[in-house]
Amino acid sequence: MTRHLYAFVAGGLFGLGLLISGMTDTTKVQGWLDVFGNWDPTLAFVMGGAILPMAVAWRMTSGRKPLLGGSFPAKPAPKLGRELIIGSVLFGMGWGLAGLCPGPAMAALSFGGWPVWVFFVAMVTGMFVAPQLRSALDRLVPAE
Amino acid sequence: MQPDWIYGLIGGFIIGLGGAVYLLANGRIMGASGILGGLVDGSGHDTGRERLAFLAGLILLPLLAAALLRDVQTHATENIVVLIAAGLLVGIGTRIANGCTSGHGVCGISRLSLRGIVATVFYILAGGLSVVVFRHLLGVI
Structure with a gap:
């Protein structure tokens, strides 16, 4: 129960922060990506503002255990597979196209109207087929 | 201003x-695509209720805040083809790359993870290119 309460609070803070920062507004996201248009610097401040407390949190993990037990996630090996690159490029294309990424899309579900729902359903569909596409990629171009 | x-x-x-x-x-x-994606493809079945609790907070707090705070607008496009294409790309891309703006961006960069930093560079470059192509060259967004 406590786990779920903390998870709810974390999700709530995430959603609140996305709303206050303006990241649920697609024009601000696309405005930041649009370096040849009327450039909007807001997203850089959001990233900076979020990285600050997270960097402190990561420092606090050393030599400790999570409050609710278990262990902290190990730092992944610095291995840059093609999946990281291909996936990030596909994600970035969609992000620029609609100005939405997974967090803000969910945070905006209650007030964003039908376009956000269409995007959300398509995103969930993409997540559902992604494992098959990943193995198809492995069959087509076997990793070394 | x-x-x-x-x-x-x-x-x-x-x-x-x-x-x-x-x-x-x-x-x-805290990676939005991982928390949701694990529920969608079943890989996060063991931690399903914790994921649902997180997503409940993520959806409900903005609902309350939007009613109380300043005027909130999403300004999302009403072009249904663009919405579906973008949603598919985001869903597939984040799961293949194993992270999005929150997981790779916020959580990865803050621990100086090379994977997080490289992923962020690539999705920002692709996002910028996407806006240039679809807004300035093709004029669809």
């Missing part, structure tokens, strides 16, 4: 606090 960067900084800080709570209390990385 409203100082949007101040809202950005404050909102960003609250996002980071959410990530800090999820890390220090639950011992998990």
Whole structure:
């Protein structure tokens, strides 16, 4: 129960922060990506503002255990597979196209109207087929 | 002129606090695509209720805040083809790359993870290119 309460609070803070920062507004996201248009610097401040407390949190993990037990996630090996690159490029294309990424899309579900729902359903569909596409990629171009 | 960067900084800080709570209390990385994706493809079945609780907060708090705070607009395109294509690309891309703006961006960069930094560089470059192509060259967004 406590786990779920903390998870709810974390999700709530995430959603609140996305709303206050303006990241649920697609024009601000696309405005930041649009370096040849009327450039909007807001997203850089959001990233900076979020990285600050997270960097402190990561420092606090050393030599400790999570409050609710278990262990902290190990730092992944610095291995840059093609999946990281291909996936990030596909994600970035969609992000620029609609100005939405997974967090803000969910945070905006209650007030964003039908376009956000269409995007959300398509995103969930993409997540559902992604494992098959990943193995198809492995069959087509076997990793070394 | 409203100082949007101040809202950005404050909102960003609250996002980071959410990530800090999820890390220090639950011992998990706050990645929106991973939390949702694990529910969608079944890979996160064991931690399903924790994921649902996170998503409930993510959806419900903005619902309450949007009613109380300033005027909120999403300004999403009403071009249904663009919405579906973008949603598919985001869903497939984030799961293949194993992370999005929150997981690779916020949580990865803050621990100086090479994977997080490289992923962020690539999705920002692709996002910028996407806006250039679809807005300035093709004029569809």
